[in-house]
Each structure stands twice: as structure tokens, then as C-alpha cells.
Amino acid sequence: MLLTRRLSLLLLISALTLGVAACGEEDSPVQDSDNHGDHGDHGDHGDHGDHGDHGDHSDAYTVVLIDPQTEDVWADTHGDHWHGDFPELFVGQSLEVGVELFDEAGDPVVLDDTTLNLVARIAPGSPDTVVAVEVHGDHLDVEGLAIGESAVLFELRAQDDELLFESPTLPITVVE
Incomplete structure (x- = not known):
């Protein structure tokens, strides 16, 4: 099962790598981060949340969120936005x-708390009373606290707590 999962992840990474070309215009060799070709015009990317100032850290990492029961990918980072959605919570x-x-x-990337640490936090400007999120190595726990987004x-x-990477924001909705 582990081999199947790793093979699936390698195929996913390959597909994501090939998919990068699909985010630009087919007739333009220059990639523009605000031009997503066949994905439609996202304009200011308002539907992906506030990306804020990412400073000078790297966007070279990919975060993949997986349903642990089915191993289906729910969402993954793709440059300055996410593909997929986080499931609604009650x-x-x-x-x-x-x-x-x-x-x-x-x-x-091996996350071992001694050299690299993955942190999940509520995005700036988002209410911290709607969800709670906590990373536990290879998984995170997300709890719906109140109705809202x-x-x-x-x-x-x-x-040394140096920021190496910050993902784009991922919206989460909590319903009744």
C-alpha cells in the first residue's frame, strides 16, 4: 500500500509539473503569474484568498492535502494558488x-522538528474563531468551531524559525 501511495504521489507530481505549462498561454513561452490561460481569468485571484506579500522566501515547495481514508488529493498548491478545495466542515x-x-x-521533504517544521496557521485577516488547525507531522487536525469562513x-x-516557504491561503468553510 505504501508503494502504491508513493507511486501515486510520483504520478501526481509528474502531472503537476506538466500542468504548470497549462497555466500559461499556449502560444507564449513567457509565463505570467497572473495569466492562467485555460483556467480562466482569475483577475486579482480573489477567489483564492489573500496572497499577501510573500517577501523573499521560496515558492518552490508544493503542499498536498490528502484524505487519509481514500488517499484522494483534496487540494495542492500550484504557485500562488491552490488547486482543489478543502471539504466543508460542520x-x-x-x-x-x-x-x-x-x-x-x-x-x-522530511519534516522532523529538528531541522524543518511545517506550521499551519490562520491567515492574516481571517477570523480565528471559525476553525482551529494543528500540524502533527504527516497530518493535521482541523476543527470547525463556528459557522463562517x-x-x-x-x-x-x-x-532557527527562519521562514523558508509560505503557501497561499486556503479558504475553509464551516456550516451548521
Whole structure:
């Protein structure tokens, strides 16, 4: 099963790598981060949440959120936005979500708390009373606290707490 999962992830990474070309115009060799070709015009990317200032850290990592029961990919980062959606939560519901991180070469990043640490937090400007999120190595727990919408983001931090990567924000909706 582990071999099947790893093979599936390698295929996913390959598909994501090939999919990068689909985000630009087919007749333009220059990739423009605001031009998503066949994905439609996202304009200011308002439907993907606030991306904020990413400073000078790397966007070379890919965060993949996985349903641990079925191993289906719910959402994954793609440059400055997410593909897929986080499932709706009910108030009081806790959801375990598999999380994997890959470097720009598509290799898995080992998160061991001694050299690299993945942090999930409520995005700036989002209410912190709607969801709670906590990373536990290869998975995270997300709990619906109140009806509403919020957003989370993921940070990869070095042992000295240096920010190496920050994901785009991912909207989460909690319903009754």
C-alpha cells in the first residue's frame, strides 16, 4: 500500500509539473503569474484568498492535502494558488487531513522538528474563531468551531524559525 501511495504521489507530481505549462498561454513561452490561460481569468485571484506579500522566501515547495481514508488529493498548491478545495466542515467536527510537502524537484521533504517544521496557521485577516488547525507531522487536525469562513496557510520553517516557504491561503468553510 505504501508503494502504491508513493507511486501515486510520483504520478501526481509528474502531472503537476506538466500542468504548470497549462497555466500559461499556449502560444507564449513567457509565463505570467497572473495569466492562467485555460483556467480562466482569475483577475486579482480573489477567489483564492489573500496572497499577501510573500517577501523573499521560496515558492518552490508544493503542499498536498490528502484524505487519509481514500488517499484522494483534496487540494495542492500550484504557485500562488491552490488547486482543489478543502471539504466543508460542520460546527464541532474534527477532520484529520494527510499533509505532504515536496521540494521543487518533486522529492518529499522530511519534516522532523529538528531541522524543518511545517506550521499551519490562520491567515492574516481571517477570523480565528471559525476553525482551529494543528500540524502533527504527516497530518493535521482541523476543527470547525463556528459557522463562517476562514483561511489557513502553511509555513515551512527552519530550526532557527527562519521562514523558508509560505503557501497561499486556503479558504475553509464551516456550516451548521
